[in-house]
Amino acid sequence: MRVKKLFITMTTWLLALFFFAFNTPYLRAEKEKAFYVGMDKCKECHPEHVDSYLSWKYARNFRVIQMRKKDHDHGCLPCHTTGFGKTGGFVSVEKTPRMVNKQCESCHGPASLHLKAPTRLEHQKTLSIPKNICTNCHSGHKHPGY
Numbered sequence: 001m002r003v004k005k006l007f008i009t010m011t012t013w014l015l016a017l018f019f020f021a022f023n024t025p026y027l028r029a030e031k032e033k034a035f036y037v038g039m040d041k042c043k044e045c046h047p048e049h050v051d052s053y054l055s056w057k058y059a060r061n062f063r064v065i066q067m068r069k070k071d072h073d074h075g076c077l078p079c080h081t082t083g084f085g086k087t088g089g090f091v092s093v094e095k096t097p098r099m100v101n102k103q104c105e106s107c108h109g110p111a112s113l114h115l116k117a118p119t120r121l122e123h124q125k126t127l128s129i130p131k132n133i134c135t136n137c138h139s140g141h142k143h144p145g146y
C-alpha cells in the first residue's frame with residue numbers, strides 16, 4: 001500500500017513539473033522555430049566572417065564527398081552539409097545546392113529569426129555559440145565510414 005501511495009505522489013509531482021516546464025515563456029517562444037537559411041544570407045552583414053570562412057580550405061570540402069560518390073549517402077551528410085534533415089537545411093545536392101558543406105549555421109544554429117531580428121540585442125539573442133557544438137561532428141579520433 002505504502003509503495004503505491006508513494007508512486008502516486010511521485011507521478012503527480014512529475015506531472016506538475018512537466019506542466020510548469022512546458023508552460024514557461026521560454027518554451028512558448030520556442031514554438032516559433034528558427035529554420036536554416038544558408039551562408040549567402042550572412043554576407044550582407046558579416047562580410048568579413050564569410051570571406052574568412054570561405055578562405056579556409058576545409059569549408060568547401062564537399063567536392064571530396066562527391067568525388068567519392070558519397071553525396072547521397074545519409075551516413076555522411078549530417079556532418080558534411082548544413083542542417084541536414086531539418087527545416088530549410090540540406091535535402092540533396094539537386095534540391096539544395098547552397099547547403100552543401102558545413103557553414104555558419106552548422107555551428108551557430110538556424111538563423112531565420114536572426115535575419116528578422118529588429119534590434120542589435122535581438123540579433124545577439126537569436127544566435128549563439130552553443131557549448132559542445134564541435135563534438136556533434138568531431139566525435140572522436142576515428143572517422144566513421146572510410
Ligand code: HEC
Nearest residue numbers: 038041042044045104105108111115120123124127128129
Ligand atoms: C541584417 C543584418 C544581419 C544578417 C543578415 C546577419 N546578421 Fe548576424 N548579427 C547581426 C547583428 C547586428 C549582430 C550583433 C552584433 C554585435 O553584437 O556587435 C549579429 C550577431 C551575430 C552573431 C553573434 C551572436 C552573439 O552571441 O552575440 C552571430 C554568431 C551571427 N550574427 C551569425 C550570423 C549568421 C550565421 C548569419 C547568416 C545566416 C547572420 N548572422 C546574418 C546582423 C546580421
Ligand code: HEC
Nearest residue numbers: 061064068070073075076079136137138139143144145146
Ligand atoms: C560524425 C560526423 C561525420 C560523419 C557522419 C562523416 N564525417 Fe567525414 N569528417 C568529419 C569531420 C569532423 C572531419 C574533419 C576532421 C577529421 O578528419 O576527422 C571529416 C573529414 C572528412 C574527410 C577529409 C576531408 C579533408 O580534406 O581532410 C573526408 C574525405 C570525409 N570526411 C568523408 C566522409 C564520408 C565519405 C562520410 C560518409 C561515409 C563521412 N565523411 C561521414 C565528420 C564526419
Ligand code: HEC
Nearest residue numbers: 039042046049050051053054102103104105106107108129
Ligand atoms: C566551426 C564552427 C563555426 C563556423 C562554421 C562558424 N563560426 Fe562563427 N563562431 C564560432 C565560434 C566558436 C565563435 C566564438 C569565438 C570567436 O569569437 O572567435 C564564433 C563567433 C562568431 C561571431 C561573433 C564574434 C565575432 O567574431 O564577431 C559572429 C558574428 C560569427 N561567428 C559569424 C559567423 C559566420 C557569418 C559564419 C559563416 C561564414 C560563421 N560564424 C561560421 C564558430 C563557428
Ligand code: HEC
Nearest residue numbers: 058059060061062078079080102106107133134136137138
Ligand atoms: C556540422 C558538423 C561540424 C561541426 C558542428 C564542427 N565541425 Fe569542424 N569540421 C567538420 C568537417 C566535415 C570537417 C572536414 C572538412 C570538410 O570536409 O568539410 C571539419 C574540419 C575542421 C577542422 C580542420 C580539420 C582538422 O581536423 O584539423 C578544424 C580545426 C575544425 N573542423 C574545428 C571545429 C571546431 C573548433 C568546431 C566547433 C566550434 C567545429 N569544427 C564544429 C564538421 C564540423
